[in-house]
Amino acid sequence: MENLLSLAFDGLSSYDGPKIRKGLRQVEGLLAQICLSAPAKSRSPTTDDDAFHNSGKSLADLSDDPAFREFFKLQEGFEWNVALRLINTLDRLMGKGTDGQNDLLILSSLDLIQGVLLLHPPSKALFSREQNMNLLLDLLEPVNCPAIQSATLLTLVTALIDTPTNTRTFEALDGLLTVTSLFKSRSTAREVKLKLVEFLYFYLMPEVPSIPRADVRDSVPAIHQRSPSKLAGAFGSAASTPASTDASHARSRAGSESSDTMTTEEKQELLGRHLSNVEDLVRDLRTCTPFGGVVC
Numbered sequence: 001m002e003n004l005l006s007l008a009f010d011g012l013s014s015y016d017g018p019k020i021r022k023g024l025r026q027v028e029g030l031l032a033q034i035c036l037s038a039p040a041k042s043r044s045p046t047t048d049d050d051a052f053h054n055s056g057k058s059l060a061d062l063s064d065d066p067a068f069r070e071f072f073k074l075q076e077g078f079e080w081n082v083a084l085r086l087i088n089t090l091d092r093l094m095g096k097g098t099d100g101q102n103d104l105l106i107l108s109s110l111d112l113i114q115g116v117l118l119l120h121p122p123s124k125a126l127f128s129r130e131q132n133m134n135l136l137l138d139l140l141e142p143v144n145c146p147a148i149q150s151a152t153l154l155t156l157v158t159a160l161i162d163t164p165t166n167t168r169t170f171e172a173l174d175g176l177l178t179v180t181s182l183f184k185s186r187s188t189a190r191e192v193k194l195k196l197v198e199f200l201y202f203y204l205m206p207e208v209p210s211i212p213r214a215d216v217r218d219s220v221p222a223i224h225q226r227s228p229s230k231l232a233g234a235f236g237s238a239a240s241t242p243a244s245t246d247a248s249h250a251r252s253r254a255g256s257e258s259s260d261t262m263t264t265e266e267k268q269e270l271l272g273r274h275l276s277n278v279e280d281l282v283r284d285l286r287t288c289t290p291f292g293g294v295v296c
Contacts, residue, residue, distance in 0.1 A: 001070055004030050005080050012089045017101055020089060024108045027082060031115050034068050068119070075120040083116045083123035087132055094138065103145055110139075110151040114158045127159040127166045130173060137170075137178050146189035149182070153195045157202055164207045164260045171270065176203075180274035204268060204278075204285055207261040 004026065011023020062068050074080040090109045096102050117124050127133050136159070139152040160167050170176075182188050183196040264282060272278045 001030075001067070001074060002080065005074065005082070008082075009085050012085050015092065017105065020093070020105055021108070023089075024105065024112060027086070027112055028108075030071075031112070031119065034065070034071055034119070035062065035115075072120055075116075075123060081123060083113060083120065083126055086113045086116065087126060087135065090135055094135065098143065098145075103148060106139070106148055107151050110148070110155045114155050117155075117158045121162065124159055124161075124163045124166060127163075128169050130169060133159075133166070133169045133173055133175070137173060137175055140178050140182055142182070142185065142187060146192045149189075149192045150195045153192075153199050157199060160203075162208065164209065164262070167203075167207065167262075168260065176271055176274050180271070183275070200271070200275075200281055201285055204264050204271065204281060206264050209261060 008023045008026035008030065011019045011021075011026060014020055014023070075082065078084065086109050090106065090113070093102055093106050093109065127136070136152055136156050140149055144152075156170070160170060179196060179199060183193060183200075188196075264285070268278050268282050271281075
């Protein structure tokens with residue numbers, strides 16, 4: 001697996017568009033091989049290629065899969081961390097200006113960042129760094145196309161979920177101002193505004209302490225709590241990541257009430273500084289239970 005990652009990283013570190021595209025496809029192929037291949041126990045000599053490619057592992061199968069476990073362990077250090085390489089690639093792509101081909105590479109990078117953060121939740125700590133969070137906020141600027149703005153919002157949700165430390169970084173960088181300004185702008189595409197509403201519902205949900213462990217909070221109804229990542233417990237001990245030095249203090253308090261977490265009421269007050277109808281959003285959140293009442 002190290003050889004495959006090395007080849008992909010060579011492409012991702014390039015300034016040449018076709019080489020970057022090749023590196024992104026190699027990362028995508030590796031992740032697809034881990035996630036979509038059928039469990040060995042379910043395969044039979046009569047299984048045809050179409051059935052094989054259309055099948056996949058369940059989440060339980062994935063956490064027990066040797067290839068996934070090897071990938072997960074490789075993500076623990078700087079050398080093989082895919083999320084870190086993708087963030088660096090995204091940074092370089094953003095410096096190249098806007099054109100159709102470059103936009104496609106940015107979209108691919110965002111999609112892969114989402115996937116890697118879901119497969120290796122401790123890598124979310126990379127977005128506790130202001131420079132990395134700023135990349136996502138910059139991609140929400142009106143100069144970017146609606147497809148990039150929508151993909152960025154999904155990536156932002158992935159980076160914030162179960163990680164209050166990242167949410168505090170987002171708030172400190174005026175992320176709420178960025179999001180609400182985009183929502184209120186007449187030039188913002190309708191599909192982006194729908195994604196923004198979904199993001200605001202997500203943001204207003206009460207928080208639990210950071211991954212990898214998130215205990216139930218007695219003060220919050222279970223239906224409104226964010227459930228801890230099912231992959232965070234793939235290994236017995238908490239994993240260290242390239243950003244672990246930045247987030248170690250927050251992680252040491254995971255599983256207990258701390259100043260890092262905020263309630264819906266506290267976040268309603270923050271959001272209300274930029275948006276007038278926050279009470280309606282909170283009312284919907286409590287009565288309609290979007291996301292099924294659980295974010296995971």
